[in-house]
Amino acid sequence: MSSFFDRVFGRSGKGGSSVKAKERLQFILVHDRINLPPERLEEMKAEILKVISKYVSVDSDHVDIALQKRERSPYLVAEIPFQKTVEAPDDDESTPAPPKPADPADKPKPQ
């Protein structure tokens, strides 16, 4: 659904500063809408992981918790893979299906 206006404006290159503007805006607005500044979001993420880690062992290298917006509604989307436990008899059952990842272009950078 990119680009009705892109075509209208004959915009070809995607390298201009407008790309940066759009990324920054999306990041700013998603935080504005839930009234949670980025620093607090980081704290919240750390706390969520801490709680989850109390119960299961998390593959912390591949955790992805980020705010996204769909239309005007903000979502917290978390992808938290678990460490595979060698002892567990039903190995594949311990890894739940991750939530459907969204288009990475829409995802605000976590840092």
Added chain:
Amino acid sequence: MAANGGEAGSKRTAQRAKVVTITSGKGGVGKTTTAANVGVALARVNQRVVMIDADIGLRNLDIIMGLENRIVYDLVDVVEGRCKLRQAMIKHKQFPELYLIPAAQTRDKTAVSPADMVQIADQLRSECDFIIIDCPAGIERGFRNAIAPADEVLIVTNPEVSAVRDADRIIGLLEAENKNPAKLIINRVKADMVRKGDMLSPEDVTDILAIKIIGIVPEDDAVVTSSNAGMPLAMTENSRAGQAYRDIARRLMGEQVPFAQVEEPSGFFKRLGRIFGGN
């Protein structure tokens, strides 16, 4: 209106005016210019229009409209009972059915309440087709006043990060007030910069804000020259921005208008017209 007698037998009297508030959050994006031009554009197509400047203490709409020398009473005089509503309505020279109720210059926003605005709009509703309210910048009392009677809210923004952020804030506030979904006017679009990828495109902005668009107004030097003269450019032909404002007026009246048919050397608008118009 009573001030404009002789309309006996008009079939339009049964209709109720649509109250349209022009707002933005951020200052300086072209709210007042937009309000003036949309009002004039509606009057040009024989709509009966009352414009209200809700920016108490910083009145400007009268100047942009070229009516500053004819103010006797203002909005606060009406609210405080020093004059009748129609005494505060300045009639435009060129358009006999275009009126302006100016803001007070020496008072502040607390002189008017949202309930006052609703009451004034209700008094006018049966006597005109459109009530256009020019909202002050910000999200405080003046904003509350301006949106209180609104049936439709138009948010003016520029293709620029801080203006879009403020527009988003306004959208959120309107959602919280359960207003009809606001529509967007993207003002001061520079087609050449968009083409180079150095300015947010209208699609970038609507994509980010997720609301409907009702106007794309190109950057146009004629905006400055026309406000110098107190003649909103929608009054005359031959300006790209003026055409964009006239298109907004027609969309407000419920017409399906392709996004601009005016041409410029680069062919920017020609292409827009082709795609929307399909002919």
